[in-house]
Amino acid sequence: MTQKKPTHHTQADPHAEREAEKYEKPVPSREYLLQLLEQQPGPVSWETVADALDIQDEDRREGVRRRLIAMSRDGQIASNRSGDFGVLDKMSLVRGRVIGHRDGFGFVSPRDGGDDLYLSHRQMKKVFDGDEVLVRETPGGFRGKREAAVVRVIKHNTRELAGRLFRENGICFVRPDNPRINLDIMVAADKTAGASHGQYVVVGIVTQPSRTSLPQGEVTEVLGDHLAPGMEIDVAIRNYGIPHTWLAGLQSEVDAIADEVREEDKVHRVDLRQLPLVTIDGEDARDFDDAVFCEVLKDDSWKLLVAIADVSHYVRPGSALDEEAHSRGNSVYFPDFVVPMLPEKLSNGLCSLNPDVDRLCMVCEMRIDVDGRILDYRFFEGVMRSHARLTYSQVGQMIEERGKRSSGLRKQFAALTPHLDNLHDLYKALRGARDRRGAIDFETTETRIIFDESRKIERIVPVQRNDAHKLIEECMLAANVCAAELMELSELPMLYRVHDTPKEEKLSNLREYLGELGLRLPGGAEPQPKDFQALLESVEGRPDAHIIQMMLLRSMNQAVYQPENRGHFGLDYRAYAHFTSPIRRYPDLLLHRALRWLVRNGSANERMVAKKVHVEPGAKALPRERILPYDMPAMIQLGEHCSMTERRADDATRDVVSWLKCEYLQDHVGEVYRGVISAVTGFGLFVELEDLYVEGLVHVTALPKDYYRFEQAHQRLIGERSGARYHLGDLVTVQVARVDLEERKVDFAFGELLSKTKKKPNKPDKPNKIRRLVRALWKWPWSTSESAKGEVETPPEKPRKERKERPAPGPGARKSRGRRRPSGNAKSAPPKRNR
Incomplete structure (x- = not known):
């Protein structure tokens, strides 16, 4: 090494104290070793590293060697055939995740960003879709993409998968249902768990794939026959690795929770039980995590209350419930079936704002002017009682019949209609502010699959959005913005919902596509959300408007969770976070923990933060390590994990819907x-x-x-x-x-x-x-x-011949x-x- 040797590595290592607490004979931290290796022109031996750190003790030198090997195993650094260690970029290596393609080839998505690298069919024989790998770029390319070869698999992420078992000439194998995996899994005849030819099974991977051999496994579960009702969901859950069984020990925690809200839990909270808060959800919703109330103030502004179920009161950091919620990351909503993030006792019970029962809640109270601007807000803990469980259809009908002779619904909910009318007036103000801001409003059409009693698809119908949907959406957006702003003021490490500006390449492709339709995206080299919205409005009513909207969506980056606030491009917010769905999203639960800590420790906060929270007299302060034990590195990992579980749920849901629609078209x-x-x-x-x-x-x-x-x-x-x-x-x-x-x-x-x-x-062709x-x-x-x-x-x-299977x-x-x-x-x- 060429750098000057430090006399004691503990003086230069910022994490020396942490290492000293863990080990009797501490070694340099991973962060410090990585920093040292980054300063070198190439790979170096472990002895050179130990000498540079002036480590003479043999046990500590051995500790350095083992730590470097562990860092190489985990993909933080790499080692060559000589046993020397170096950082990845100086060894021409790239770490990334494998993305399989249905045609047998694949790509590597670099961990640190940048363009994907192409993996040939031959390279894909060594890996599964989703594996974490180290690759080295090779000569050649594929459709303009750089090509790579797999150097080492850092982590195999496929432990089991679902597929159909086939028996042929005495050989058994499972053909994965996942189209991104093009390798058959070999299964010994005595490891099939009695599955019949053609049945769907779950196979555990015993031996991972290699350049010279197919993967091997054994059947761990027989799912059933092809096309059995619900098979598409069973297969998707296994294919995408969605946790669907509860951890051992979790049930005892759930059983220890009271069936109803205890009286001692209601004290030191703002009592909102007399306030006519209502929930507004879909007809088939089972969990209700948000309730709203609105009234007009003397200055003609509105007071809006958004009450969210206080999940953080029941799910504590470090508990089995928390570990399970973290693992799942979010609830997964399949057609007519849900894999919940929390057990039913919480998701449909204590943490669901069911009508006419007491529930604990976290409240965002806002004052909003006639122009839809949020003038002020505060957060506090409350106890509430929902006055009605309303549906979008009911509220939409009541809004339409406003000012007309009272209908059955407006008579039935006469005590609530003034507040619903206030909500609708507020919605129009918030919508006006959104339009002036220029936020993008994608009017995507969702479909709903209707099943008969035998779970056979009866019909597929589009879901129509009315003003009730949009009203609730605007209320939730407002509360989320307030929560994000408070997190910024507090400077606590927390996850923001980040949507970055579109990439230049995607914008170029979009403009080329639009040009062929005689359309133009305004805004020059850096279009703003209002430019996208203007384009959407200009194509409204065209038969291809839906396709154009999909092309605009594809030009966007995917929103992610991360502790660095970079704003939300699509909504045109400087700061945005998820606060309103802690029953079904783990990032919301994390945010609730931060809010509870700020509320309970309000007097100890900076003045600006203290003004934004309210605590009832007698409420005890909460130690931060008990409710918010997260630093920035932990929050970075949580953001990556929650972004992954969200993508996992979306992909699984999309796959199930695709299966069901194909099944429908078969008839x-x-x-x-x-x-x-x-x-x-x-x-x-x-x-x-x-x-x-x-x-x-x-x-x-x-x-x-x-x-x-x-x-x-x-x-x-x-x-x-x-x-x-x-x-x-x-x-x-x-x-x-x-x-x-x-x-x-x-x-x-x-x-x-x-x-x-x-x-x-187009100009006439010149052949x-x-x-x-x-x-x-x-x-x-x-x-x-x-x-x-x-x-x-x-x-x-x-004439077409009849296709036989x-x-x-x-x-x-x-x-x-x-x-x-x-x-x-x-x-x-x-x-x-x-x-």
């Missing part, structure tokens, strides 16, 4: 639907069905007979002979031709072009000599069988999933607000 093969062309490729058109929001492929051979040329820049297919043009966003009719449930694919036969999107005028020759050849009484890239000639039509190919011979996009790209959101 509707031959039927004709309207849809919009959602993507154009050289091999055909992807069409998304109206109302159902299921995507399928019209292969180029299913289009009217012609010789088609794909123009990627214009996102269209053009028939050379007929001049027919099929463009992104065109409205068409299609017939359901085939459904492959295992692959989640739908094939359509083309019907007719109903209407074309408005596009910018070159080759194109003129091709056109001339079409006039001759023969056809060519040759095709160029992006150009396909459809063969003469012939083929037997599964042998282990390892995965059938190609083809250049296909998954069908059923449904927008399925949780039943509550999750901005």
Whole structure:
């Protein structure tokens, strides 16, 4: 090493005291060793590191060696064949997470950001989707992406998965249902748990994949037969590793909690039981974590109370309940089924604001002026009693009938309608402020799957949003903004909901797409939320408005949880956090703990913070280590974990909805639907069905007979002979031709072009000599069988043969999933607000 040796490493190591508390003979902290290695031009031996730190004691030198090996094992640093250690970037290594592709190749998403690296089919034989790896960039590339080779797997994240068991020629193997995993799992004949051929099973991975061998496992659970009711949820839960059984020891904690709120828990709280707070949720909601009340003040401003179930009172840090909630991260809402973050005794009982029972709550009280500006706010602990459990449909109807002769609902809830009318007036003010601010308002259409008694899909219907939905959404947004601002004032380490500005590459792709439609995104190089909103408003009413909105959504970054506040781009908030759903989101529970600590220790806080909280006389202060034992490094890890569990839930839910919609269409093969062309490729058109929001492929051979040329820049297919043009966003009719449930694919036969999107005028084509020759050849009484890239000639039509289910190919011979996009790209959101 070239750096000057410190006389004692404890003088330079900022974490020396921490290490001294842990070990009798302390060694340098990981942070300090990493800092030292970063200063070196290349890898160095462990002896060199120990010498540089002037460590002579043999036990401590051995401690340095073991710590460096552990850091290498955990991917913080890397070691070479000589046993030297170095930081990753100076050894040309990248740490990241594997993302599998249904076609067998994959990518590595770098941990520290940057573009993904391509992994070939050969490299993907060594890993599963989701594994954490060290890779080294290699010569070559794939569609403009850098290519990499796997150097080492840091962590295997696939311990079990779901799939179908097949028996062939005395060999047993499980074919994973997860399309991102293209490796079959070999299973010994005596390790199948009695599963029959074709049944869905859960297989535990015994031996991970390698370059020379397939992974091996044993069946740990038999889920049941193919297409059994509810199988799609059982499979998704296992595929995505969603915790669904409660920890041992948790039930004893739950049993120790009283069935009703104890009297001693109600003291030292603001008593709101006489205030007509109400919950407003969907018809099928079972947990109610927010209640609202609004009244007009003398200066014509509004006082808004948002009361949220006080989950933090029952779920304490370090408890089994807390460990389970942390592991789950959030509730997962499947169609007609929920995997809750908390046990039912809390989620549907003590922490659910059910009507006519006492409940503990954390309250955000706001004063809002006629322009929708929050003038002041404060947080406090309360005890409340919901005066009604209302639904969006009920409140929406009462809003519509306001000023008319009293209807049945307005008569039934006569005592509450003045407060509901106040809420609606406040909503209009908040909505006006939002419009002036320029926040993006994506009007995504959700679908609801209706089952019959045997859980067979009866129908799929769009969910209509009314003013009641939007009213509650605005109230929750206001409370979340106040909570984020208070966290900033307090300077406590806490998770913000961060939505970064769109990346330049995504903006460039979006502008290219919009240009072909004759549209423009204003705002120059750095468009603001108001520019996106202006574009959304300009396409309202177009048949392709939904597709344009989806393209805008794809240009956005995914919102994440992190302790560094970087604002929320989409909502155009300087600071934003999640406060309103602690029953179903762990970040909200963390925020409640911080709020309770601030409330209970209000007098000890800075004056600005103390003004924003209220504590009742006699309430005891809470030690921070008891309720908020988190530092910044811990909060960073919590943010990464909660962001991961949110993505996990979204992916699992999307997969289940895709399965169910494919299953639904299996019973509707031959039927004709309207849809919009959602993507154009050289091999055909992807069409998304109206109302159902299921995507399928019209292969180029299913289009009217012609010789088609794909123009990627214009996102269209053009028939050379007929001049027919099929463009992104065109409205068409299609017939359901085939459904492959295992692959989640739908094939359509083309019907007719109903209407074309408005596009910018294109200059007349100037065909070159080759194109003129091709056109001339079409006039001759023969056809060519040759095709160029992006150009396909459809063969003469012939009767379709009935497709029969083929037997599964042998282990390892995965059938190609083809250049296909998954069908059923449904927008399925949780039943509550999750901005």
